[in-house]
Amino acid sequence: MSTLVTLPVLLPILGAALTVLAARSARTQRLIGIVVLAAVSVVAAVLLVAADRTGPVVAELGGWPAPVGIVLVADRLSALLLLISTVVTLAVLVYAIGQRISDYGRETASTTFHPIFLLLSTGVSLAYLTGDLFSLFVAFEIMLAASYVLITRRTNASRIRSGMTYVIISLTSSLLFLTTIALVYAATGTVNLADLAGRVAALPEGLRTLLSMLTIVTFGIKAAMVPLHFWLPDSYPNAPAPVTALFAGLLTKVGVYALLRTQTLVFPGTGPSAVLLVLAVLTMVVGALGALAQDDLNRLLSFLLVSHIGFMLFGLAVYDARGAAGTALYIVHHITVQATLFLVSGLITRRTGTVSIEAMGGLARRAPVLAVLFAIPALTLAGIPPTSGFVAKLALLQAGATGGAATAVVAGFVVLASLLTLYAMVRVWVRVFWGTEKEPLSDDDPTDELVVGTARASRPMYAATVALVAVSIAIAVAAGPLSAVTEKAGADLMARTPYVEAVLG
Amino acid sequence: MITINLAMAVVLAVLYSVGFYLLLQRSLMRILIGIVVLGHGANLLLQLAGGPPARAPVLGTALPEEFADPLPQALALTAIVITFALTTYLLALGYRSWVLTGRDEVQDDVEDRRVAERERPEGSMEEDAEGPDDEEDPGSAAASDRTDEPAEVSGSGAAR
Structure with missing residues (x-):
């Protein structure tokens, strides 16, 4: 069983190497990418079942037991997030392949795209599975280095700035993370998360708070938490639609996952955290208000992404089993729906030739399929029953209502931010899908991957988008079993003992 | 818990403050050097986290207390490789930016530019020169x- 835990990391990195070797054959590259990600999805599903039935699955790398060696741990939370992330990555890969086919014709192979895509997936898998603070840093670096290449690939003068901003901000947060690791090691003499869980508790309170705040800042930058979010709406919309979808779906959520893991395992609190509650409110409200001011569809979605990071922070800030369960469920829902929205946005901009909401109109009559594809994830994001967004928000609101007076107040902001999300989505709907029909704008540069207005969308692009919409519906349908898993995951996170005992034995 | 000597603490303070100061500059080259300096600071801190200097680990035989802690050295080595690779990438990106835009300055935020455009009264164009x-x-x-x-x-x- 424990070899299985290494597969989600090994398969994509080996696949990346193979796709480099197969650089001359586009078909082989695509096949490797799809097979690898499908295999990782299956492995993740098996791990989830195993972790749910028999507790966390642990692999000791090189045979060295923790805390000396590095361990990979798949508990309920990490296996669940790994599963949903890989499924979304697979769908995005199919979409990206479809887009490249319709942009360049069938026989174009790429030396960079497929290897880098699989490396990104490696980093994400490692970040979820690792039980070691330094490996978490390495995982982030693999993931971010791949994302730097994806966001600056085929860049031009108008987009290089946002790419630079993204790289510089991410590097800064990585160096802060390195500083945190050094301080943690100096204070405790270990970087194993399970070992840290015991040793950090013995530190003086001031030092503990300092280290805890440093991790919040580090992962806060990666998760785009207000006031550390400025880079996100500036950089994400400047990548091709599938890349943006992947970033929006996964990268920030990996930051939230790291925050959730370290704050519950290493720096456990006793009640609702005032700092995190304030940050959650700020993130929810600022993100949602920012979205209302946008005219660029992708920027609008990016601000909504920031806003919904606040929802996840809120579940963490409540700091009990229900809150953690709510956050876990919300991450699962949000990875799917945010990626779907960016993919749909890619389809919309290809049809209209613009990203400006004002310049679109009457799309519902011209492209009814697109209208349905947009409406479902939009309503899901806003949390209208019976979508998965409603299920996830209900879990958060329940946690807020039972967590005390402060969390109940913040739960009110959750409702407010949901209404603002709904308003932003309705505004998009009215401008883009209703109103007078407008002629699609012509495409300035057909060789540009960020193309808007080729008016061509291949079948794989629609298939991938439909598949993700189906996944988000499936989350709503399977809400019962899924919340059973997340509730147990939340209880595990708060109890800490299942994880620590599985690792340290 | 590890304590470090004053000289190293001062060096760290200088590296971190210079690094962050340079990060806040507008010139891309300065930002890049800032990242490098900050990376040195972080790697030095990792080294120091292993305790005071001692015998080279693993090599030869001695009491365990006489050896230096090998883990932070391994961590620092990994971190140095990563920061080196990413600095190279950033350098290439900086060059690309210079080729494409003809300057190495980080431009204003898109939103900031929009707000500045809105606030500027009609006809006042000379502010642009600055x-x-x-x-x-x-x-x-x-x-x-x-x-x-x-x-x-x-x-x-x-x-x-």
Whole structure:
């Protein structure tokens, strides 16, 4: 069983190497990418079942037991997030392949795209599975280095700035993370998360708070938490639609996952955290208000992404089993729906030739399929029953209502931010899908991957988008079993003992 | 818990403050050097986290207390490789940026530029001379064409 835990990391990195070797054959590259990600999805599903039935699955790398060696741990939370992330990555890969086919014709192979895509997936898998603070840093670096290449690939003068901003901000947060690791090691003499869980508790309170705040800042930058979010709406919309979808779906959520893991395992609190509650409110409200001011569809979605990071922070800030369960469920829902929205946005901009909401109109009559594809994830994001967004928000609101007076107040902001999300989505709907029909704008540069207005969308692009919409519906349908898993995951996170005992034995 | 000597603490303080100061500059080259200096600071801190200098680990035989802690050294080595690789990438990106835009300055935030455009009264064009002249080259003009900005703003951008 424990070899299985290494597969989600090994398969994509080996696949990346193979796709480099197969650089001359586009078909082989695509096949490797799809097979690898499908295999990782299956492995993740098996791990989830195993972790749910028999507790966390642990692999000791090189045979060295923790805390000396590095361990990979798949508990309920990490296996669940790994599963949903890989499924979304697979769908995005199919979409990206479809887009490249319709942009360049069938026989174009790429030396960079497929290897880098699989490396990104490696980093994400490692970040979820690792039980070691330094490996978490390495995982982030693999993931971010791949994302730097994806966001600056085929860049031009108008987009290089946002790419630079993204790289510089991410590097800064990585160096802060390195500083945190050094301080943690100096204070405790270990970087194993399970070992840290015991040793950090013995530190003086001031030092503990300092280290805890440093991790919040580090992962806060990666998760785009207000006031550390400025880079996100500036950089994400400047990548091709599938890349943006992947970033929006996964990268920030990996930051939230790291925050959730370290704050519950290493720096456990006793009640609702005032700092995190304030940050959650700020993130929810600022993100949602920012979205209302946008005219660029992708920027609008990016601000909504920031806003919904606040929802996840809120579940963490409540700091009990229900809150953690709510956050876990919300991450699962949000990875799917945010990626779907960016993919749909890619389809919309290809049809209209613009990203400006004002310049679109009457799309519902011209492209009814697109209208349905947009409406479902939009309503899901806003949390209208019976979508998965409603299920996830209900879990958060329940946690807020039972967590005390402060969390109940913040739960009110959750409702407010949901209404603002709904308003932003309705505004998009009215401008883009209703109103007078407008002629699609012509495409300035057909060789540009960020193309808007080729008016061509291949079948794989629609298939991938439909598949993700189906996944988000499936989350709503399977809400019962899924919340059973997340509730147990939340209880595990708060109890800490299942994880620590599985690792340290 | 590890304590470090004063000299090293001062060196760390200098590296971190210089690094962050340079990060806040507008010139891309300075930012890059800032990242490098900050990376040195972080790697030095990792080294120091292993305790005071001692015998080289693993090599030879001695009491365990006489050896230096090998783990932070391994961590620092990994971190050095990563920061080195990413610095190289950033350098390449900086060069690309210079080739494409003809300057190595980080431009204002898109939103900031929009707000500045809105607040500027009609006809006051001379303020532009001071700011980084983003609209001069065709690249940035293409940026405003990409509907980052509302119609009236890109109109005034084209007028300049």
